[in-house]
Amino acid sequence: MARSPFAARRRRVAGAVRTARGEVFATSRLVLALKTAIAAAVAWYLAPLVPFADAEYSYYAPLGVLVAMYPTVVDSARSGLLALVGLACGIALGLGGLGLVALGAPGIVAVAVVVGVGVAVGGIRALDAGRDWIAIAGLFVLLLGGRETEEFSSSYIATMAFGVLVGVVANLLLFPPVYLREAAERLSELRGDLEAELRLMADMVDAGRVDGDRLARASDHLAALAAAVADDVHEAARSRRANPRARRLDDLDEENERRWWALERSAFLTRDIADMLAHHAGLVDNSAGPLAHALRRTADVVATPLGDPAAEPRLDEAQAAIDAYTATVPHDAERRLSSLRPELAVAAALGRLTEISRPFV
Structure with missing residues (x-):
């Protein structure tokens, strides 16, 4: 009898492991993983050709693929679009933070303002998949933009948008899922x-x-x-x-x-x-x-x-x-x-x- 709680926990853990294994190796999940891998590689390879974007920021293209690659075509398009809206809001917020620094505010204050406002604006439910990108994009622009803020911002959103486009097209053309x-x-x-x-x-x-x-x-x-x-x-x-x-x-x-x-x-x-x-x-x-x-x-x-x-x-x-x-x-x-x-x-x-x-x- 004393071993029964341990046996029950072991059965629960074993059941959870079996469930996780089934979810990882489900056909639909493996197909999605393969499509995402192909789309990320294509986006990375073609990113240097994106207009208004510096090739130095090509690594944002696979990130755009990940943002857009959802199990359904319509969710991919919707998520990608909302993520870009969130990025645009975040970039504007980051530029505002740089403006505070230019006016003499300490960097620590600018970081706190950008993150705080980004998290607050991320409460807008209508933005859905774009909500979490507002504070992240704002912080990236503030910390990484430096003297090349305009170039970084345009490259950031253009390369991400290209990755989103590649992800949506890949989901549409490569065995579009029907569940x-x-x-x-x-x-x-x-x-x-x-x-x-x-x-x-x-x-x-x-x-x-x-x-x-x-x-x-x-x-x-x-x-x-x-x-x-x-x-x-x-x-x-x-x-x-x-x-x-x-x-x-x-x-x-x-x-x-x-x-x-x-x-x-x-x-x-x-x-x-x-x-x-x-x-x-x-x-x-x-x-x-x-x-x-x-x-x-x-x-x-x-x-x-x-x-x-x-x-x-x-x-x-x-x-x-x-x-x-x-x-x-x-x-x-x-x-x-x-x-x-x-x-x-x-x-x-x-x-x-x-x-x-x-x-x-």
């Missing part, structure tokens, strides 16, 4: 977790003992996965914009959106059922068998993939199991069913889970 299939796989992963939690609850009800802590951990994992899948689905939708490779995948995008709508609500309902099971012991004491059966039949429906011919009979079986469980709920003294009873809340949530799946039959 719709990856999003579909993540939706299937979420569906699998929903099924697993419903079956876990059924097993606990059958055993006559609900482990509230274990259900809470499963629900937290489900919530975290749902949030991650939401990001993946939205990123997949963004990857279609300005992307010639996405023209043939409109149906898949629509399917992903419909599945996400259903799974998002299903995740909420499943967590709600888990919470009620954890806090109402009577749910297990009164109707354990019918409830476990209803949970398993609902899990069967949730696990059914699109187009499966077994979907219709599974829906009917789930509805019959939910009705059978509802029939076991005791009435009050006047033979009425109170809408506040947790048994009815669970039955309603299971029925809603089934109905959400019905349009996909």
